[in-house]
Amino acid sequence: xxxxxxxxxxxxxxxxxxxxxxxxxxxxxxxxxxxxxxxxxxxxxxxxxxxxxxxxxxxxxxxxxxxxxxxxxxxxxxxxxxxxxxxxxxxxxxxxxxxxxxxxxxxxxxxxxxxx
Amino acid sequence: xxxxxxxxxxxxxxxxxxxxxxxxxxxxxxxxxxxxxxxxxxxxxxxxxxxxxxxxxxxxxxxxxxxxxxxxxxxxxxxxxxxxxxxxxxxxxxxxxxxxxxxxxxxxxxxx
Numbered sequence: 001x002x003x004x005x006x007x008x009x010x011x012x013x014x015x016x017x018x019x020x021x022x023x024x025x026x027x028x029x030x031x032x033x034x035x036x037x038x039x040x041x042x043x044x045x046x047x048x049x050x051x052x053x054x055x056x057x058x059x060x061x062x063x064x065x066x067x068x069x070x071x072x073x074x075x076x077x078x079x080x081x082x083x084x085x086x087x088x089x090x091x092x093x094x095x096x097x098x099x100x101x102x103x104x105x106x107x108x109x110x111x112x113x114x115x116x
Numbered sequence: 117x118x119x120x121x122x123x124x125x126x127x128x129x130x131x132x133x134x135x136x137x138x139x140x141x142x143x144x145x146x147x148x149x150x151x152x153x154x155x156x157x158x159x160x161x162x163x164x165x166x167x168x169x170x171x172x173x174x175x176x177x178x179x180x181x182x183x184x185x186x187x188x189x190x191x192x193x194x195x196x197x198x199x200x201x202x203x204x205x206x207x208x209x210x211x212x213x214x215x216x217x218x219x220x221x222x223x224x225x226x227x228x
Contacts, residue, residue, distance in 0.1 A: 006159070031213070032213045034215040034216075036218075041124050042124075042220075042221075043205060043218045043219065043220050043221050044160070044205070044216075044218045045218075046215045046216075046217070049215060091157075093159050093160070095215075095216070097213050099213075104150075104162070104165070105150070105162075105207075105209070105216055106162075107152075107159040107160050107161075108159055109158060109159050110157070110158060110159040112157065
């Protein structure tokens with residue numbers, strides 16, 4: 001079964017509104033989670049690293065005030081897309097590495113965001 | 117540096133044939149490599165991984181080959197089936213709790 005759960009799996013929102021996406025690690029504690037964005041027919045691009053109890057680290061070109069990340073517990077990270085615009089429409093995916101040697105990455109199911 | 121997203125190349129194979137998907141990775145310091153399968157509208161699904169101290173690793177119907185000299189990774193799928201149709205991504209990882217860097221992906225189409 002899934003070890004990283006992402007919710008919702010799809011959402012449609014109006015321009016100017018905000019959308020929150022949740023990422024939960026189900027059977028391990030994740031001090032770090034990663035948020036990726038994937039546009040159609042393209043690869044996954046890292047947006048930010050979510051750190052439990054501290055500020056997220058954003059990749060170059062990703063607006064931290066637009067993509068708010070909160071990692072308030074060891075099993076939950078949230079990504080909020082604020083004042084969404086149609087160009088924010090994309091597939092958002094989170095991942096977390098299982099602690100220990102190897103650190104296999106587990107991915108959420110992804111969230112399809114459509115801004116109309 | 118990170119791989120840049122590009123439009124996906126496509127590999128078409130006949131059902132029952134073997135498939136070989138190639139990937140060039142970017143960081144010679146990477147020590148962990150993974151192949152993922154992604155079906156439409158879903159998140160990446162782990163297929164097989166390999167560490168940098170190995171050249172080859174086999175799974176069920178899949179084999180991953182690593183050539184560190186030329187920074188090349190390949191995924192071989194034996195007896196390709198229609199259910200193998202998907203986009204395949206390679207990913208590299210430095211170590212520990214760091215994010216994956218994904219390759220550009222290859223769309224595999226299986227012809228019945």
